[in-house]
Amino acid sequence: MPVEMIRIAPxxxxxxxxxxxxxxxxxxxxxYLPLDAENMAANALLPYMLTSCSAEYRDYIDLNIKLLGxxxxxxxxxxxxxxxxxxxxxxxxxxxxxxxxxxxxPVNEAAELMAGLxxxxxxxxxxxxxxxxxxxxxxxxxxxQGEINDKKSYARTRLFEEMFGSDPYGKFIYGTAExxxxxxxxxxxxxxxxxxxxAFIRVNVVGRELPDGIxxxxxxxxxxxxxxxxxxxxxxxxxxxKNTPTYVTQRFDVTQGKLVMGFTAGVYGxxxxxxxxxxxxxIFGGGPYSKLFTNVREKESLCYYCSATYRRGxxxxxxxxxxxxxNADKVVTAVLKELEDIRQGNFTNDLVSASKKAISDALLGxxxxxxxxxxxxxxxxxxxxxxxxxxxxxxxxxREDIIEAAKGVRLHTVYRLLPLxxxx
Amino acid sequence: MKKTVFKDPVLxxxxxxxxxxxxxxxxxxxxxxxxxxxxFGTKYGSIDTTFGINGGKEITVPAGIAHFLEHKLFESEEGxxxxxxxxxxAYCNAFTSFDRTCYLFSCTKNFEANLDIxxxxxxxxxxxxxxxxxxxxxxxxxxxxxxxxxxWRVLFGMxxxxxxxxxxxxxxxxxxxxxxxxxxxxxxxxxNAFYDxxxxxxxxxxxVDTDKVLAQIEEGMKPKKSVxxxxxxxxxxxxxxxxxxxxxxxVAKPLFCLGYKENLKEAPTxxxxxxxxxxxxxxxxxxxxxxxxxxxxxxxxxxxxxxYFQGRGYSVILFEGESDHPEKVAEEIxxxxxxxxxxxxxxxxxxxVKKSAYGDAIKRFDSTEGIxxxxxxxxxxxxxxxxxxxxLKDITEDDIIRRLSTLKAELSVLSVINPKxxxxx
Numbered sequence: 105m106p107v108e109m110i111r112i113a114p115x116x117x118x119x120x121x122x123x124x125x126x127x128x129x130x131x132x133x134x135x136y137l138p139l140d141a142e143n144m145a146a147n148a149l150l151p152y153m154l155t156s157c158s159a160e161y162r163d164y165i166d167l168n169i170k171l172l173g174x175x176x177x178x179x180x181x182x183x184x185x186x187x188x189x190x191x192x193x194x195x196x197x198x199x200x201x202x203x204x205x206x207x208x209x210p211v212n213e214a215a216e217l218m219a220g221l222x223x224x225x226x227x228x229x230x231x232x233x234x235x236x237x238x239x240x241x242x243x244x245x246x247x248x249q250g251e252i253n254d255k256k257s258y259a260r261t262r263l264f265e266e267m268f269g270s271d272p273y274g275k276f277i278y279g280t281a282e283x284x285x286x287x288x289x290x291x292x293x294x295x296x297x298x299x300x301x302x303a304f305i306r307v308n309v310v311g312r313e314l315p316d317g318i319x320x321x322x323x324x325x326x327x328x329x330x331x332x333x334x335x336x337x338x339x340x341x342x343x344x345x346k347n348t349p350t351y352v353t354q355r356f357d358v359t360q361g362k363l364v365m366g367f368t369a370g371v372y373g374x375x376x377x378x379x380x381x382x383x384x385x386x387i388f389g390g391g392p393y394s395k396l397f398t399n400v401r402e403k404e405s406l407c408y409y410c411s412a413t414y415r416r417g418x419x420x421x422x423x424x425x426x427x428x429x430x431n432a433d434k435v436v437t438a439v440l441k442e443l444e445d446i447r448q449g450n451f452t453n454d455l456v457s458a459s460k461k462a463i464s465d466a467l468l469g470x471x472x473x474x475x476x477x478x479x480x481x482x483x484x485x486x487x488x489x490x491x492x493x494x495x496x497x498x499x500x501x502x503r504e505d506i507i508e509a510a511k512g513v514r515l516h517t518v519y520r521l522l523p524l525x526x527x528x
Numbered sequence: 529m530k531k532t533v534f535k536d537p538v539l540x541x542x543x544x545x546x547x548x549x550x551x552x553x554x555x556x557x558x559x560x561x562x563x564x565x566x567x568f569g570t571k572y573g574s575i576d577t578t579f580g581i582n583g584g585k586e587i588t589v590p591a592g593i594a595h596f597l598e599h600k601l602f603e604s605e606e607g608x609x610x611x612x613x614x615x616x617x618a619y620c621n622a623f624t625s626f627d628r629t630c631y632l633f634s635c636t637k638n639f640e641a642n643l644d645i646x647x648x649x650x651x652x653x654x655x656x657x658x659x660x661x662x663x664x665x666x667x668x669x670x671x672x673x674x675x676x677x678x679x680w681r682v683l684f685g686m687x688x689x690x691x692x693x694x695x696x697x698x699x700x701x702x703x704x705x706x707x708x709x710x711x712x713x714x715x716x717x718x719x720n721a722f723y724d725x726x727x728x729x730x731x732x733x734x735x736v737d738t739d740k741v742l743a744q745i746e747e748g749m750k751p752k753k754s755v756x757x758x759x760x761x762x763x764x765x766x767x768x769x770x771x772x773x774x775x776x777x778x779v780a781k782p783l784f785c786l787g788y789k790e791n792l793k794e795a796p797t798x799x800x801x802x803x804x805x806x807x808x809x810x811x812x813x814x815x816x817x818x819x820x821x822x823x824x825x826x827x828x829x830x831x832x833x834x835x836y837f838q839g840r841g842y843s844v845i846l847f848e849g850e851s852d853h854p855e856k857v858a859e860e861i862x863x864x865x866x867x868x869x870x871x872x873x874x875x876x877x878x879x880x881v882k883k884s885a886y887g888d889a890i891k892r893f894d895s896t897e898g899i900x901x902x903x904x905x906x907x908x909x910x911x912x913x914x915x916x917x918x919x920l921k922d923i924t925e926d927d928i929i930r931r932l933s934t935l936k937a938e939l940s941v942l943s944v945i946n947p948k949x950x951x952x953x
Contacts, residue, residue, distance in 0.1 A: 175887025461617025
C-alpha cells in the first residue's frame with residue numbers, strides 16, 4: 105500500500121495513504137503541542153470549538169445541515185496524549201465522489217469545509233464569539249464532570265494523577281471545570297494561533313484519490329502564518345523508578361471495585377527500541393492467551409477483567425482490573441507474581457508465538473480500516489514505519505529480549521477504587 | 529442447498545445459501561481486503577426464556593441462560609477455545625443480546641483453520657456441574673459490573689416499568705439469583721433447542737472464496753437430531769406500570785432514558801426500521817429545531833441520543849442523555865412530537881436526512897465487521913443488505929408524520945439516575 109509523504113510547510117507534512125478498498129475518504133488534521141499543564145484546558149477545548157462552527161457556517165445547525173448534505177459526512181475531533189505531546193485531531197470522513205447522485209462532490213467539499221473550520225473560524229476582532237464559547241465550555245465541563253460515570257476510565261485517570269504528580273502527563277486532558285470556566289474568547293483564539301504557529305502538523309488523507317490540490321492549499325494557508333518554535337515530537341521525560349510503590353485508595357458507593365497498577369518500564373520511543381516491552385505487555389496481559397487472563401482471571405477467578413497496556417510514547421505500563429473489594433491485596437500479589445514469573449523465564453515459547461501472531465494479525469488488519477490507518481500514521485511520526493514493517497520488528501523479538509524487558513519494569517503506584525467499607 | 533445471489537450496481541454482491549440442515553449462510557467476498565470476519569450465531573437471546581420443542585409443552589427457564597451458554601461454549605472436553613485461536617493469531621469473541629448469541633473471529637491469515645475452530649466449538653457443548661458452578665461466580669461478577677454502569681441501569685429502570693410480562697425487562701446476563709438455578713442439564717436442554725441449524729446462521733465478509741467456504745461449512749456441520757422449536761407470543765399488556773422511575777448512583781449529573789412503548793406483535797420490517805430512524809433524525813437529530821432548543825437552553829449536552837429499540841414482541845422509541853432537568857427534556861420532546869404532527873415537517877430537512885442515511889448505507893460496506901453485523905440483522909429480522917438505499921427513495925413526509933403519530937404519551941416512561949452525593953467528586 106503506497107504512502108506518499110510531502111512537506112507542506114516547516115514542521116508540517118501531508119501524508120496520502122492510498123487505499124482502493126474503501127468507499128470513503130478520511131481527511132485528518134493532526135496537531136502536536138507540548139503537554140503543558142497551564143494551557144491544557146484551552147488546547148483541549150479548541151478542537152471542539154473549531155468543529156462547531158466557522159466563518160462560513162456561523163451557526164452550528166447550519167454546519168450540521170451542511171454535513172447531512174455531504175451524504176452524512178462524519179466530522180469529529182479528539183484530544184489525547186502522545187508521549188509528552190498533546191495530540192489534537194480534527195477529521196472528516198465522507199463517501200467518495202462516485203457514489204454521489206447529484207452534483208455534489210463530497211470529498212472535495214469536505215476538504216474545503218475542513219480548511220474553512222481550521223483557517224477561517226467564526227471570530228470577531230481576534231476573539232471567539234461568546235455565545236459559541238459558552239456552549240462549548242458547558243459541554244467540556246460536562247465531559248469533565250461525567251468522567252466519574254465510567255469507573256474503569258475514572259480509575260485510570262486517578263492513577264495517572266497519582267503516578268505522574270506534577271508532570272503534566274498526569275493531568276486530566278480537559279483540565280478542571282474552573283480552568284475551563286476561566287477561558288475567554290481572546291484566550292482561546294490565542295491558543296488557536298499558537299496551534300497554527302508552533303504545532304507539528306501532519307495531515308493524513310486515507311482513500312482512493314488525493315483530493316485535487318489539498319496539500320497545496322494547506323501549504324498556501326500555512327505560508328500566511330509565521331511557523332516558529334515547532335514542537336519537538338520526540339521529547340519525552342520518563343518517570344523515574346520508585347523504590348517503594350505508592351498505594352492510594354478511594355471509596356465509592358459501588359458494587360464492584362477497580363484496581364489499576366502503574367509500572368515504570370524504563371524504555372520509550374520507537375518500535376525498534378520498545379518492541380520487547382510491547383511483547384512483554386502482551387504476554388503479560390494482552391489477549392486471552394496472556395498470563396493475567398489465563399491465571400488471574402480464569403484459574404484464580406480474582407477479576408472479571410484484567411489486562412495490561414504499554415504506552416510506548418511515555419514509557420510506562422498499566423494493569424487494569426475489575427475486582428471484589430475484599431480481593432484487592434490478593435490481586436496485587438497475583439499480578440506481581442505473574443510479572444516475576446516472566447522475569448524468571450517461566451513462560452512458554454507457545455505463549456510468545458501466540459502473542460506475535462495476534463499482534464501481527466491486528467497490525468495487518470489496520471489496512472482494512474481508514475480510522476486505524478489514520479491512527480497508526482498519526483502516531484508513527486518519526487520512523488514512519490508501515491504496519492507491515494512493524495510486524496517484522498515484532499517477529500524479531502526473542503524470549504531473552506522479553507525477559508530483559510521485564511527486568512526493567514517496576515511497580516510505581518497502585519490506585520484502588522473500592523466499595524464503601526462494610527459493603528464488601 | 530439453495531443459493532440466492534443479491535446484487536447491487538454500486539455496492540457489489542453477496543449470497544445467501546440455505547443448507548439442507550436449515551442453516552443460513554451469508555457470504556460477501558471482499559477480495560481487496562486483508563482480513564475476514566466471520567460469525568456463527570443463533571436466534572437465541574435473553575428474551576427466549578419460554579419455548580417448546582417438537583410440539584411438546586412449553587417450558588420456562590431461569591433468566592440468563594443464553595448468555596451463560598455463550599460463556600460455557602468456549603470450554604470443551606479437550607480444553608479452552610481461546611488456546612486454539614491463539615495458535616492461529618485470530619481475534620475471537622462472542623456476545624449475547626436480547627434476541628441473538630454470536631460467536632466470531634476476525635483474521636488476516638489462516639481463515640480456513642479459524643473457520644474449522646469456530647464450526648467445531650459452537651457445535652461441541654460440554655458442561656459439568658463443576659464447570660457450571662465456576663461460571664456462576666464469573667458471571668456473578670459481570671452482573672455486578674453492570675450494576676455500577678449508569679447507562680445500563682437507566683435503560684433497565686425504564687424497561688422495568690414499561691414491560692410487565694416481556695423478558696426484555698430482565699438484564700441480559702440474568703440476576704445473581706436466576707443464574708444460581710442454572711444446571712448442566714438446563715444448559716443442554718436449551719442448547720439442543722436453540723442451537724439447531726434451522727435456528728442458526730453463519731455470516732462472513734472478507735477475503736474469502738464463497739464456494740470453498742460453503743463446502744467447508746457443509747463438511748464441518750455435525751450430525752444433530754433436528755428439533756422443531758416454537759417461541760410463543762408474549763402476552764404483554766398495552767400499558768405501562770409507571771410513567772416515572774428514579775434511582776441513585778455515583779454519577780455527577782442526572783442521566784435519563786425516556787421510552788415510548790409501542791404495541792407490535794411482530795418484529796418490525798426493514799422499511800419500518802428505516803422510517804423510525806428517519807423520524808428520529810427529523811424529530812431530534814442535530815439539525816432539528818428541538819435539538820437547537822435543548823442545546824441552547826443547556827438542557828442537553830454531547831451525550832444526547834435516540835434509538836429505535838426493537839425485537840420480537842418489544843418496540844420502544846427511546847431518548848437518552850444527561851441533564852439537570854430530565855422532566856423538562858421529556859416535556860420538550862412530547863411537545864415537539866405534537867407540534868410536528870400538527871404543523872408538518874420540513875421537507876428539505878427530510879431530504880437531507882435521507883441523503884445522509886444513503887451515505888451511511890454506503891459507509892457500512894467499508895468494514896467487514898459492519899457488513900457482518902448487518903447480515904446478522906437480516907438473518908434475525910429479515911430483509912437484505914441492499915434494501916436501505918431503495919427503501920429510502922420512497923419514504924415521504926406523510927410516512928414520517930404517520931410514524932410520529934404512533935408515539936403515545938400515555939405509554940411513555942421516564943427513567944432517571946440521580947447523583948448519590950450532593951458534593952462535587
